[in-house]
Amino acid sequence: MENVIVFGHKNPDTDSICSAIVMADLQTKVRGEEVIPCRLGEINEETKFALKYFGAKEPQLIEKVEEGQTVIMVDHNEFTQTVDGIENAKIDTVIDHHRINNFKTSEPLFYYAQPVGCTSTLLYELYTLNNVKIEPQMAGLMLSAIISDTLLLKSPTTTEKDAKTVKELAKIANIDVEKYGLEMLKAGTNLDKYTEDELIRLDAKKIEKEDIKYIIAQVNTVSIPDVLKRKAKIEEEMNKEILAKGLSLFVFVITDIVNSNSEAIVLGDRVDAISKTYEIKDNIAVMPGVVSRKKQILPLVEKNI
Amino acid sequence: MENVIVFGHKNPDTDSICSAIVMADLQTKVRGEEVIPCRLGEINEETKFALKYFGAKEPQLIEKVEEGQTVIMVDHNEFTQTVDGIENAKIDTVIDHHRINNFKTSEPLFYYAQPVGCTSTLLYELYTLNNVKIEPQMAGLMLSAIISDTLLLKSPTTTEKDAKTVKELAKIANIDVEKYGLEMLKAGTNLDKYTEDELIRLDAKKIEKEDIKYIIAQVNTVSIPDVLKRKAKIEEEMNKEILAKGLSLFVFVITDIVNSNSEAIVLGDRVDAISKTYEIKDNIAVMPGVVSRKKQILPLVEKNI
Numbered sequence: 001m002e003n004v005i006v007f008g009h010k011n012p013d014t015d016s017i018c019s020a021i022v023m024a025d026l027q028t029k030v031r032g033e034e035v036i037p038c039r040l041g042e043i044n045e046e047t048k049f050a051l052k053y054f055g056a057k058e059p060q061l062i063e064k065v066e067e068g069q070t071v072i073m074v075d076h077n078e079f080t081q082t083v084d085g086i087e088n089a090k091i092d093t094v095i096d097h098h099r100i101n102n103f104k105t106s107e108p109l110f111y112y113a114q115p116v117g118c119t120s121t122l123l124y125e126l127y128t129l130n131n132v133k134i135e136p137q138m139a140g141l142m143l144s145a146i147i148s149d150t151l152l153l154k155s156p157t158t159t160e161k162d163a164k165t166v167k168e169l170a171k172i173a174n175i176d177v178e179k180y181g182l183e184m185l186k187a188g189t190n191l192d193k194y195t196e197d198e199l200i201r202l203d204a205k206k207i208e209k210e211d212i213k214y215i216i217a218q219v220n221t222v223s224i225p226d227v228l229k230r231k232a233k234i235e236e237e238m239n240k241e242i243l244a245k246g247l248s249l250f251v252f253v254i255t256d257i258v259n260s261n262s263e264a265i266v267l268g269d270r271v272d273a274i275s276k277t278y279e280i281k282d283n284i285a286v287m288p289g290v291v292s293r294k295k296q297i298l299p300l301v302e303k304n305i
Numbered sequence: 306m307e308n309v310i311v312f313g314h315k316n317p318d319t320d321s322i323c324s325a326i327v328m329a330d331l332q333t334k335v336r337g338e339e340v341i342p343c344r345l346g347e348i349n350e351e352t353k354f355a356l357k358y359f360g361a362k363e364p365q366l367i368e369k370v371e372e373g374q375t376v377i378m379v380d381h382n383e384f385t386q387t388v389d390g391i392e393n394a395k396i397d398t399v400i401d402h403h404r405i406n407n408f409k410t411s412e413p414l415f416y417y418a419q420p421v422g423c424t425s426t427l428l429y430e431l432y433t434l435n436n437v438k439i440e441p442q443m444a445g446l447m448l449s450a451i452i453s454d455t456l457l458l459k460s461p462t463t464t465e466k467d468a469k470t471v472k473e474l475a476k477i478a479n480i481d482v483e484k485y486g487l488e489m490l491k492a493g494t495n496l497d498k499y500t501e502d503e504l505i506r507l508d509a510k511k512i513e514k515e516d517i518k519y520i521i522a523q524v525n526t527v528s529i530p531d532v533l534k535r536k537a538k539i540e541e542e543m544n545k546e547i548l549a550k551g552l553s554l555f556v557f558v559i560t561d562i563v564n565s566n567s568e569a570i571v572l573g574d575r576v577d578a579i580s581k582t583y584e585i586k587d588n589i590a591v592m593p594g595v596v597s598r599k600k601q602i603l604p605l606v607e608k609n610i
Contacts (some may be wrong), residue, residue, distance in 0.1 A: 099413050104406040106607055108420035108599070111405065115413035302411055
């Protein structure tokens with residue numbers, strides 16, 4: 001594609017989809033030529049709710065990029081989580097809020113990251129820095145992304161800057177944050193429509209550390225027991241994935257968004273990466289107060305593995 | 306050290322030293338606690354001239370960091386170019402203008418990079434963003450860094466933003482850029498005081514690509530023939546280094562800062578990485594119009610190696 005394209009990570013969540021749309025809007029205005037928002041996977045129910053609410057189109061699905069394609073990455077940087085062909089693309093810009101890992105370029109680039117709760121918090125800043133006016137639709141999408149990533153500002157990843165940004169965006173979008181936010185989050189908890197195979201892929205991050213490959217997947221719900229009714233079949237699919245991808249560990253985190261707790265199904269040769277910290281009984285680890293993969297589960301696994 | 310520390314790369318150039326001092330000034334003001342500027346090697350003649358001119362102290366020399374030390378990296382990110390012990394430090398912030406490579410963190414961080422000519426160009430922006438007033442001394446140091454990295458705005462790495470920043474800084478520091486700049490650059494070209502062993506280490510970047518290790522070193526001069534009088538001894542030292550470090554290639558670039566040309570002494574098993582593009586005669590490649598390691602020599606070697 002001749003145009004510059006923007007995309008978030010594979011298994012896109014609301015931040016990855018909304019930030020791609022918003023960044024494309026901002027960059028189109030800044031560069032004076034159309035920048036195309038893209039996505040690397042299916043859109044989940046929560047994100048669909050947000051896009052519909054604010055009347056936004058789904059970004060274009062892409063699977064790989066051609067050699068030399070100019071790309072902007074939002075909400076991720078690791079090559080294991082991005083589009084196929086990235087090694088031969090021209091990475092122009094990255095806007096992110098994750099650690100940097102499995103990432104490299106051969107040329108200098110624009111890279112802006114901060115340890116905040118959501119990519120959209122940084123995009124809000126970039127509109128201001130570039131003196132570009134934020135339209136209500138874009139404000140609504142950024143708001144949805146922040147609500148999603150911070151579970152309505154309750155996740156430990158939330159910073160003051162996220163909270164302040166939400167206030168500003170709510171004014172522009174003219175939205176009652178609590179009411180809209182809970183509605184949006186609940187829309188994402190309808191897991192019945194997914195097969196177990198789909199469930200474990202819905203929001204799965206694959207991580208490689210030296211020779212060890214593992215996946216931490218996460219789903220949101222209003223009832224953990226409801227999801228655990230399907231435990232046997234979920235485990236079957238997880239085991240298939242472990243074999244197919246040569247994983248050392250598969251952690252499937254089920255997060256109760258109302259009470260801010262999680263339980264995880266833990267399988268693989270390296271369950272010790274979890275069991276060193278949380279007791280595992282019948283493959284399940286109960287994790288009180290845990291809602292954040294990035295801030296709570298990933299550092300734990302990294303330390304123990 | 307309990308304090309946060311800031312440093313540029315090993316074999317520090319004027320940007321790495323001045324940006325460390327300036328970033329420490331800015332961060333001390335922003336954080337409200339003392340941030341300490343450090344350096345990872347000896348200060349060259351050009352930088353000494355700048356520090357003396359603006360009455361700035363040399364940053365503290367460090368060789369390694371303790372586990373858990375909070376650090377800010379300026380003007381580099383690659384672990385091969387940084388302080389020993391970086392793997393176990395807490396990288397809080399990176400401000401840079403190079404490609405990203407050999408770099409990773411386990412936690413999210415503040416990372417700000419742009420493809421501009423000099424780190425100090427970005428520091429000038431950060432003062433503005435944080436509403437911190439720039440003192441004339443700090444303006445002078447940033448100015449020196451930009452003049453050094455862009456060879457008085459003549460290098461192909463120079464962007465509009467660098468040129469604009471130089472203008473603003475010159476006003477604050479009350480400096481005649483052309484006059485001061487040429488004086489400073491010339492101060493760095495007195496190579497007589499260095500042994501050949503020192504010469505090849507003065508501004509050497511070591512790069513690793515998969516299993517291949519190579520070094521591209523650069524010196525500035527007003528007379529390339531003067532430096533080449535010492536060719537035999539320089540080659541002897543380069544060959545020692547190739548053996549000692551298992552290098553596949555050592556490129557020693559001699560840059561004429563007045564006429565903006567370079568000649569390079571090229572040694573090692575992989576001289577083809579240069580000779581595919583420039584004819585090598587008697588180990589010397591003549592490179593008309595070449596002054597930038599980052600923009601002109603490194604991409605060439607990367608492509609050919």
